Structure formats: structure tokens, C-alpha cells
Amino acid sequence: xxxxxxxxxxxxxxxxxxxxxxxxxxxxxxxxxxxxxxxxxxxxxxxxxxxxxxxxxxxxxxxxxxxxxxxxxxxxxxxxxxxxxxxxxxxxxxxxxxxxxxxxxxxxxxxxxxxxxxxxxxxxxxxxxxxxxxxxxxxxxxxxxxxxxxxxxxxxxxxxxxxxxxxxxxxxxxxxxxxxxxxxxxxxxxxxxxxxxxxxxxxxxxxxxxxxxxxxxxxxxxxxxxxxxxxxxxxxxxxxxxxxxxxxxxxxxxxxxxxxxxxxxxxxxxxxxxxxxxxxxxxxxxxxxxxxxxxxxxxxxxxxxxxxxxxxxxxxxxxxxxxxxxxxxxxxxxxxxxxxxxxxxxxxxxxxxxxxxxxxxxxxxxxxxxxxxxxxxxxxxxxxxxxxxxxxxxxxxxxxxxxxxxxxxxxxxxxxxxxxxxxxxxxxxxxxxxxxxxxxxxxxxxxxxxxxxxxxxxxxxxxxxxxxxxxxxxxxxxxxxxxxxxxxxxxxxxxxxxxxxxxxxxxxxxxxxxxxxxxxxxxxxxxxxxxxxxxxxxxxxxxxxxxxxxxxxxxxxxxx
Amino acid sequence: xxxxxxxxxxxxxxxxxxxxxxxxxxxxxxxxxxxxxxxxxxxxxxxxxxxxxxxxxxxxxxxxxxxxxxxxxxxxxxxxxxxxxxxxxxxxxxxxxxxxxxxxxxxxxxxxxxxxxxxxxxxxxxxxxxxxxxxxxxxxxxxxxxxxxxxxxxxxxxxxxxxxxxxxxxxxxxxxxxxxxxxxxxxxxxxxxxxxxxxxxxxxxxxxxxxxxxxxxxxxxxxxxxxxxxxxxxxxxxxxxxxxxxxxxxxxxxxxxxxxxxxxxxxxxxxxxxxxxxxxxxxxxxxxxxxxxxxxxxxxxxxxxxxxxxxxxxxxxxxxxxxxxxxxxxxxxxxxxxxxxxxxxxxxxxxxxxxxxxxxxxxxxxxxxxxxxxxxxxxxxxxxxxxxxxxxxxxxxxxxxxxxxxxxxxxxxxxxxxxxxxxxxxxxxxxx
Numbered sequence: 001x002x003x004x005x006x007x008x009x010x011x012x013x014x015x016x017x018x019x020x021x022x023x024x025x026x027x028x029x030x031x032x033x034x035x036x037x038x039x040x041x042x043x044x045x046x047x048x049x050x051x052x053x054x055x056x057x058x059x060x061x062x063x064x065x066x067x068x069x070x071x072x073x074x075x076x077x078x079x080x081x082x083x084x085x086x087x088x089x090x091x092x093x094x095x096x097x098x099x100x101x102x103x104x105x106x107x108x109x110x111x112x113x114x115x116x117x118x119x120x121x122x123x124x125x126x127x128x129x130x131x132x133x134x135x136x137x138x139x140x141x142x143x144x145x146x147x148x149x150x151x152x153x154x155x156x157x158x159x160x161x162x163x164x165x166x167x168x169x170x171x172x173x174x175x176x177x178x179x180x181x182x183x184x185x186x187x188x189x190x191x192x193x194x195x196x197x198x199x200x201x202x203x204x205x206x207x208x209x210x211x212x213x214x215x216x217x218x219x220x221x222x223x224x225x226x227x228x229x230x231x232x233x234x235x236x237x238x239x240x241x242x243x244x245x246x247x248x249x250x251x252x253x254x255x256x257x258x259x260x261x262x263x264x265x266x267x268x269x270x271x272x273x274x275x276x277x278x279x280x281x282x283x284x285x286x287x288x289x290x291x292x293x294x295x296x297x298x299x300x301x302x303x304x305x306x307x308x309x310x311x312x313x314x315x316x317x318x319x320x321x322x323x324x325x326x327x328x329x330x331x332x333x334x335x336x337x338x339x340x341x342x343x344x345x346x347x348x349x350x351x352x353x354x355x356x357x358x359x360x361x362x363x364x365x366x367x368x369x370x371x372x373x374x375x376x377x378x379x380x381x382x383x384x385x386x387x388x389x390x391x392x393x394x395x396x397x398x399x400x401x402x403x404x405x406x407x408x409x410x411x412x413x414x415x416x417x418x419x420x421x422x423x424x425x426x427x428x429x430x431x432x433x434x435x436x437x438x439x440x441x442x443x444x445x446x447x448x449x450x451x452x453x454x455x456x457x458x459x460x461x462x463x464x465x466x467x468x469x470x471x472x473x474x475x476x477x478x479x480x481x482x483x484x485x486x487x488x489x490x491x492x493x494x495x496x497x498x499x500x501x502x503x504x505x506x507x508x509x510x511x512x513x514x515x516x517x518x519x520x521x522x523x524x525x526x527x528x529x530x531x532x533x534x535x536x537x538x539x540x541x542x543x544x545x546x547x548x549x550x551x552x553x554x555x556x557x558x559x560x
Numbered sequence: 561x562x563x564x565x566x567x568x569x570x571x572x573x574x575x576x577x578x579x580x581x582x583x584x585x586x587x588x589x590x591x592x593x594x595x596x597x598x599x600x601x602x603x604x605x606x607x608x609x610x611x612x613x614x615x616x617x618x619x620x621x622x623x624x625x626x627x628x629x630x631x632x633x634x635x636x637x638x639x640x641x642x643x644x645x646x647x648x649x650x651x652x653x654x655x656x657x658x659x660x661x662x663x664x665x666x667x668x669x670x671x672x673x674x675x676x677x678x679x680x681x682x683x684x685x686x687x688x689x690x691x692x693x694x695x696x697x698x699x700x701x702x703x704x705x706x707x708x709x710x711x712x713x714x715x716x717x718x719x720x721x722x723x724x725x726x727x728x729x730x731x732x733x734x735x736x737x738x739x740x741x742x743x744x745x746x747x748x749x750x751x752x753x754x755x756x757x758x759x760x761x762x763x764x765x766x767x768x769x770x771x772x773x774x775x776x777x778x779x780x781x782x783x784x785x786x787x788x789x790x791x792x793x794x795x796x797x798x799x800x801x802x803x804x805x806x807x808x809x810x811x812x813x814x815x816x817x818x819x820x821x822x823x824x825x826x827x828x829x830x831x832x833x834x835x836x837x838x839x840x841x842x843x844x845x846x847x848x849x850x851x852x853x854x855x856x857x858x859x860x861x862x863x864x865x866x867x868x869x870x871x872x873x874x875x876x877x878x879x880x881x882x883x884x885x886x887x888x889x890x891x892x893x894x895x896x897x898x899x900x901x902x903x904x905x906x907x908x909x910x911x912x913x914x915x916x917x918x919x920x921x922x923x924x925x926x927x928x929x930x931x932x933x934x935x936x937x938x939x940x941x942x943x944x945x946x947x948x949x950x951x952x953x954x955x956x957x958x959x960x961x962x963x964x965x966x967x968x969x970x971x972x973x974x975x976x977x978x979x980x981x982x983x984x985x986x987x988x989x990x991x992x
Contacts, residue, residue, distance in 0.1 A: 128608060128610065209967065210971075337620060499940050501853060501857075501879075501940070507599060507618070508605065508611065510615070546881040546882075547888050550967060551967070
């Protein structure tokens with residue numbers, strides 16, 4: 001903790017800053033413009049006072065930034081959209097087309113400024129993360145986390161508070177979706193803008209690292225096209241989430257082609273199943289359903305076998321995309337202790353179990369007493385039951401085959417996981433209609449959506465970026481990651497190769513691992529390794545000052 | 561059995577950790593610097609804000625307790641080799657059955673006037689780093705003396721704080737005492753491009769000038785030029801730290817003399833790491849190798865001897881690595897600064913991308929001997945295998961792709977290298 005000198009201006013200016021921030025947070029809730037203005041002015045005067053007291057410091061910052069002035073300019077231009085966003089959030093009505101234009105234009109200029117020729121490649125400034133007040137899990141990070149929390153809570157349960165910001169993106173929504181903007185469009189848009197902006201910054205920072213460049217370009221492409229434009233355009237062409245002539249809602253399915261079950265836990269929900277067979281959505285909706293099944297059952301294991309789970313986690317996934325770009329500044333905050341690894345293994349597999357049981361319950365209760373015809377297959381409760389059992393039994397057989405290559409304890413864990421799911425499947429099949437496991441399946445789904453979908457992946461997952469690091473959700477919660485992690489660990493060519501005994505134990509690899517893997521513990525022993533949680537971002541290899549690490553796909557000899 | 565290890569650097573700590581795997585004896589690690597083993601090479605990243613100091617600690621703190629290795633932070637005042645005990649600064653007496661000296665190095669001094677002024681300092685220990693943190697406050701210009709690895713690291717550290725740095729190098733090019741001219745000038749050209757770093761080659765500091773308050777004002781070179789500075793970093797190398805065994809019966813030269821089993825002249829006393837001086841070094845090798853890798857190997861080696869049976873220390877194939885700002889350096893095998901009569905060389909470089917490969921092979925047999933890689937990552941194990949198997953240079957260059965270690969999607973330069981090589985052979989008509 002820093003020592004406070006009660007006499008100094010700095011102390012009082014800090015109090016002013018904190019006061020201003022709390023006023024602002026309060027005014028976010030009660031939507032009082034005058035209060036937020038007061039908060040803003042207190043904050044501003046706090047900052048002015050602060051800079052008077054630390055004149056030397058401020059001066060030295062400008063001195064340091066002599067080669068970085070362009071970067072500073074980019075930062076200043078980039079803060080314009082922040083300002084517009086924030087003022088709208090506080091309840092000011094800055095959402096006319098002019099503001100929208102300024103918003104987009106200043107982001108564009110800010111990106112362009114990054115690419116002006118510079119004397120150095122931001123060498124030192126970008127590296128000194130532990131001197132940065134926001135990146136160091138300090139008081140300011142908590143403030144940032146609280147702002148994230150508030151945003152998410154309002155997004156999920158009080159969308160009215162975000163109305164002004166949504167309106168800001170109305171022109172965009174009308175243009176690509178042919179619909180007025182709602183809070184989800186707002187969320188998708190700023191999510192995408194975040195990934196694009198910080199993604200380009202990331203590429204600029206690591207422009208000499210070919211792997212990082214291609215990986216980030218892929219993430220940006222995947223977010224913009226797969227996660228943002230394709231679903232929006234589907235809506236624009238009335239192929240998803242649309243009304244018929246009589247204004248009857250035709251249903252919604254997640255049209256993002258890479259959002260696979262179990263990450264997309266709604267994939268098998270009743271409303272989605274109905275949307276897949278909706279006549280007006282054809283042939284896209286049904287193809288999407290079949291694609292989703294193939295993606296989960298066939299492509300995911302196959303891709304993971306050849307390249308590890310990185311093909312998804314750090315090349316395509318939206319959650320990963322946000323973590324790798326917006327969350328890049330917080331990657332070093334993940335916990336590296338052995339204890340957190342233990343917790344991680346328990347929690348992430350529990351979530352996988354939870355989502356499997358929930359999906360089974362939802363599927364069986366949806367099909368109980370119902371025959372649904374999909375093209376020329378008639379599906380009922382029994383066919384669902386049999387096909388899921390078959391898949392699970394095939395998996396048991398598959399893991400038994402893998403057993404030769406893996407360790408015993410993990411094999412038991414996997415078989416235990418599958419047998420538990422099978423058990424629940426049997427209970428679900430032979431129990432009543434809607435009430436599959438004592439509780440209603442809709443309750444199970446709702447609680448999964450609330451606990452895992454909203455709180456874990458959203459509020460905690462992103463909200464805790466500045467405190468627990470960027471991959472908190474991916475590491476502890478994501479069922480897709482845990483599903484692929486099993487394959488990666490025991491049936492994959494992917495590994496992190498350690499170069500002989502070149503390691504100097506400096507610890508950069510461990511610190512900059514967002515998944516909290518203690519890479520150094522392997523590197524210093526000269527052991528090449530594969531960890532199920534590794535998302536293959538390649539940062540350990542990038543920051544290694546001695547060229548010790550490399551991500552590779554190699555044919556492994558049988559090891560036990 | 562009580563094994564006492566003095567010094568918890570990489571040599572001492574590796575010895576302790578490896579010994580624990582092999583034996584149940586009592587192990588004590590003594591250090592006056594910091595109770596936990598940390599990576600000395602990572603200290604620069606702490607100063608630059610890239611790591612926190614605790615990140616440089618190599619093992620989690622409860623690792624030592626779990627493995628029952630007791631850590632002791634105290635200063636050593638006396639060793640009694642005859643009765644096998646040591647005395648600490650506070651008067652405490654500790655008995656031992658076997659003693660491992662891993663005291664490391666101390667930085668070399670310039671031995672000129674004015675080295676006592678405030679602002680003149682070395683960079684070796686954690687204490688030096690703390691001192692640097694104090695000394696570099698409000699510094700606008702700094703001078704770093706010594707064209708070696710610690711010198712260039714100190715330059716990078718100071719530049720990261722916005723300090724103008726003058727780098728004084730005794731030789732024609734940076735690190736020319738180790739690297740051959742081609743490689744050294746290549747690195748030198750890279751360093752020239754770093755903004756706010758001023759290189760002064762062939763310059764020797766003759767005098768340090770301070771004011772009446774004991775503060776540093778600047779330096780004077782041998783040529784008589786005056787350079788003003790508020791901080792002077794002296795990084796002209798290290799020498800074995802043998803202060804604690806001075807005036808004892810232990811045989812020393814520059815370092816503590818050890819045989820091939822790392823035994824000193826006294827029974828049950830071993831010396832490893834930077835402080836150890838091999839009586840019979842292997843061919844072409846130095847008797848003192850003050851680098852991380854040698855220290856680690858010595859630590860691992862001595863742990864086997866301690867647990868029994870005796871284990872001979874082999875220096876093995878020379879390997880080293882470094883980083884000059886963003887430029888990585890790696891070598892496998894010994895590339896000497898000047899070629900032997902028996903040796904021939906082949907250099908490939910890409911100035912634009914700052915990449916260089918320097919191969920050394922035997923003239924007659926074309927046996928591959930060593931490689932320097934700058935700006936490129938290479939597979940240590942593959943090259944070691946080639947050296948051991950006495951592969952010819954042509955075979956090495958043909959299969960170069962297997963030995964490159966750059967990240968995926970990087971450009972494969974192996975064909976380019978081979979093409980250049982065949983071109984050279986064709987022109988010189990040398991029968992290979």
C-alpha cells in the first residue's frame with residue numbers, strides 16, 4: 001500500500017477523484033443528469049489538482065513519451081468515443097447521427113494514428129504493465145471492474161438504463177439489421193468495436209510476431225463476420241428472429257456459425273429447436289442445426305486432435321477474442337498458484353457436467369409425448385434418448401481406446417463424468433414429463449442461464465478482467481473449453497515445446513500466461529508439455545527472452 | 561547427514577532441489593541476499609515494470625517447506641573446515657557434514673579514481689537493483705561502461721525510464737571479445753538504431769568526476785573528453801566471489817579450485833557455479849564459466865555426488881543465450897571471436913529483418929562445429945545432436961529446417977541459406 005501524506009494536495013485530490021467516481025456511479029443508477037455533472041466536475045477538479053501536485057511526474061511522462069507522442073495523440077482521439085459513450089450512459093442525449101458519426105470516425109482516426117511511422121515500436125511503454133495504474137489490480141482496477149459490473153447488470157436486467165447508448169447505434173442497426181437497436185445490438189456492437197480496436201492495437205504491438213498477427217486477424221475476422229454480421233444480416237433478411245405477416249413471432253436461434261454447444265447452451269433448447277424447423281427460415285436454420293451438430297461431434301475433436309484447442313479458443317471464439325484484445329492488458333493478473341489449478345479442474349468439469357445434464361433435461365422434456373418431424377426424420381423422446389446414449393457409449397469406448405495414452409486418474413475422471421451423464425439420462429428418460437430430476441427442466445435451464453450464462457461468463461467473466469485477468473471465464477467456467485481440453489490433453493498433436501535447457505527461469509512466460517499455467521515450471525526442467533487449459537495464445541513463446549518456447553503440432557510417441 | 565549450501569543462486573538452489581529428489585538428508589540453503597531463490601537474469605524486467613520481484617522467485621514459497629529445505633537469510637562470517645561448522649553474523653554456529661560453496665560472483669571494479677561517488681554502481685544483486693531504483697531518480701543522462709551482456713541490459717533498463725544513455729565499449733564493436741567481427745558488428749548496427757542510446761566504441765573511462773558533496777558529475781575518457789552524467793553503471797564483467805574463504809586453507813586461484821567431481825582441496829567441501837574454477841577444463845573451454853547454464857548443470861551434478869555415488873562434471877557442448885533489446889542471440893557449440901586454422905565459416909544474414917546465422921565447420925572434414933543465431937530461434941537439441949554425430953555442414957544446411965525454432969507461420973529461411981551456401985561453394989570451387 002502507498003503511504004498517504006495527509007498534508008499533501010495529492011491526498012485531497014485523490015479524495016476528490018474517488019468522490020467524483022462514486023457520484024458518477026451513483027448517478028448511473030438514479031439517472032440524474034445534474035448529479036452526474038457534479039460528479040464529472042468533481043472528478044475533473046480532482047485530476048487538475050492531482051496534476052498540479054505531481055507536476056514533475058506529469059512532465060516526465062511527457063518526456064518519456066517523446067517518441068510516443070503519436071501514441072498519446074491516438075489515445076486522446078480514442079477517448080472521444082469513450083466520452084460519448086459515457087455521457088450517454090449517464091443519461092445525456094448525445095445520440096443523434098452526428099454523434100454516431102463522430103464516434104465511429106474518431107475510432108477510425110485513432111487506429112490510423114497507431115500506424116503512422118514511429119521511431120520505436122512502443123518498446124518500453126507497452127511493457128511496463130506493472131507501473132500502469134489500471135493494469136496492476138490497484139484501486140483504479142476495482143473502479144473499472146465496478147463499472148463493468150454495473151454495465152452487465154443493466155444489460156441483463158435493467159436495459160432501460162442503456163437506452164441512450166442503444167439509440168446511438170440506431171443508424172447502424174437500421175442499416176445492417178433493418179430494425180431499431182436494442183440493448184443486445186448495443187452490446188454486440190461495442191463488443192465488436194472493442195475487439196477490432198484493441199485487436200489492431202495488439203497487432204501493432206506484436207507486429208514482428210507472425211503467429212500473433214495471424215491469430216489476432218483471425219479473431220477480428222471471426223468476430224466481425226461470424227458473430228456480428230452474419231446473425232445481423234440473417235435478421236435483416238427475415239431469416240431469424242422475425243415476425244410473419246400477422247405480426248406473430250417466428251422464433252430465434254443463434255445464427256453464429258462458430259458458437260457451438262456447449263458454449264451456446266441454448267442450442268438444444270425448445271425455442272431454438274422450433275426455430276430450426278421454422279418454414280420461413282429454411283434452408284438456413286436447419287443447415288445451421290446440422291452444422292452445429294457436426295461442429296460439436298465431429299469437427300471439434302478432429303480439429304483439436306490436429307492443432308489443439310487453440311483453433312477455437314484463440315483463433316475463432318468471441319469470448320476468447322475479447323480476452324485476447326480488450327483483456328490483453330490484464331493477462332498477467334491470472335493466478336498461477338497450484339491451488340488455483342486444483343480449483344480450476346474441479347470447477348470447469350462441473351460446469352461441463354451441469355450443462356450436459358441441463359441439456360438432457362431440456363431435450364427430453366421437450367420431446368416427451370411429442371413427435372417432431374425434421375425433413376423426413378421423426379424424432380421423439382425415445383429416439384433422443386437412444387441417440388444420446390449411443391454418443392455417450394461411443395465416447396466411453398473412445399476414451400477407453402485413449403486410455404493407453406493417458407494417465408489413469410484422468411481416465412477415471414472422464415469415464416466418471418460420462419457415466420454420471422448417462423445416469424442422469426436414464427433418470428430423465430424414465431421419470432415424468434416436465435419434471436425430469438425432481439426440479440423442472442425449465443428451472444434447470446433458467447438457473448444455468450442465470451448462474452453460468454449471465455453471472456459467470458458475463459458479469460464475473462468480463463467484469464473481473466482488471467482483477468483476475470482476462471481469461472477467468474475461459475479458464476474456470478467455459479464448458480466448450482473443458483470439452484476440448486479433454487481432447488487436447490489426451491488426444492492431440494499440440495504441445496508447447498521447450499528448447500533444450502535454454503530456460504533462465506525468468507518467469508515471463510508464467511506471468512503472461514492468461515490461463516494461469518506455470519509455464520516456467522516445465523520450461524526450466526526442459527520438459528515439453530500439453531496442458532488441457534492451454535488456449536494456445538502463444539504469449540509465453542512471444543515474451544520468452546531466450547527463445548525457449550514454441551507452440552507446435554507434433555506426432556507424439558506413446559508416453560505414459 | 562546435513563548438507564549446507566552457501567548461496568541460493570541457480571547453482572545452490574538447483575543442487576538443493578535435485579538433492580532432495582535423490583536423498584532424505586537435511587538441507588540448508590544460506591543466502592544474505594534474499595531468502596528465496598530468484599532468477600537473477602530477470603531483475604532487469606522488474607526495473608522495467610514487466611515483472612514484479614515476486615515473479616522472479618522461481619518456486620512458490622511453500623515449495624521449500626513442502627520439500628523440507630530450510631532457508632536461511634544471514635551473513636556468513638567464518639567457516640571452520642577442520643571442525644566442519646560455520647559462524648553467522650549473529651554469532652550462531654551451524655554444523656555441517658557436507659558443504660557446498662555456491663557463492664557466485666561479484667562485479668569487477670574499474671579500479672580508477674572516484675568509484676566511491678554517489679551514482680556510481682554495479683548491477684548484480686537484488687540490492688544493486690534497489691540501489692539503481694534510488695540512483696536513477698531524476699537522472700537525465702547516464703553512462704554505462706562495459707560492452708557485455710549486463711551492460712546492454714542496463715542500457716535497456718535505463719532507456720525504459722526515459723534516460724539518455726551513453727554506452728562505453730572498450731572494443732571496436734559491442735561484445736567483440738566473445739563474438740566474431742561479423743556478428744559483433746551486426747549487433748552493433750542494430751544497437752545504433754535504438755533511439756536515445758549513444759554508442760562510444762574504443763573508449764575507455766579514465767577518471768570519474770564528482771562534486772564536493774560526493775555526487776557524480778561525469779567522467780573523463782582516456783582521450784580527455786568529458787561526459788556529464790548523473791548515473792554511472794559499471795558492467796565490465798564479474799569475478800568469483802571468494803571473500804568468505806579468504807585466508808583459509810582452501811586452495812584458490814581466481815576462483816575456488818575444483819576437480820572434475822567438483823570437489824575442492826578439502827574433503828566434504830564442494831564448489832559449484834560462478835565461484836568454482838575447474839583445474840582441468842575441457843578442450844577449448846574456460847576454467848570459469850560464469851553463466852546460468854553452467855551453474856545449473858554444476859548444481860545438478862553435485863547433487864548426484866552428494867547423494868552418492870560420485871558423479872563427474874562434464875562441461876558438455878557449450879551453449880549460451882542472450883537478448884540485446886529485441887534481438888535474441890543463441891549459440892550451440894563454441895564460435896570463437898577469431899577463427900582457428902582448422903576452422904572455416906559460413907555466414908548468412910538478412911539485414912532488413914536483423915537475422916544472422918554463423919556456422920563454423922572444420923576445413924578438411926567439413927564437420928559441423930558450432931552455430932551462432934541472431935534474431936532467429938534455433939533448436940538446441942538438434943544442433944547438439946549434429947555436433948555429437950559429427951554431421952557435415954552440407955547435411956546440417958540441408959536439414960536446417962528441422963533445427964529452426966521460430967514461431968509457426970514464420971518464414972522458412974532454410975532454403976535461402978542453403979542456396980547461398982551452394983553459391984559460395986560454386987564460386988570458390990572448394991571441394992566439399
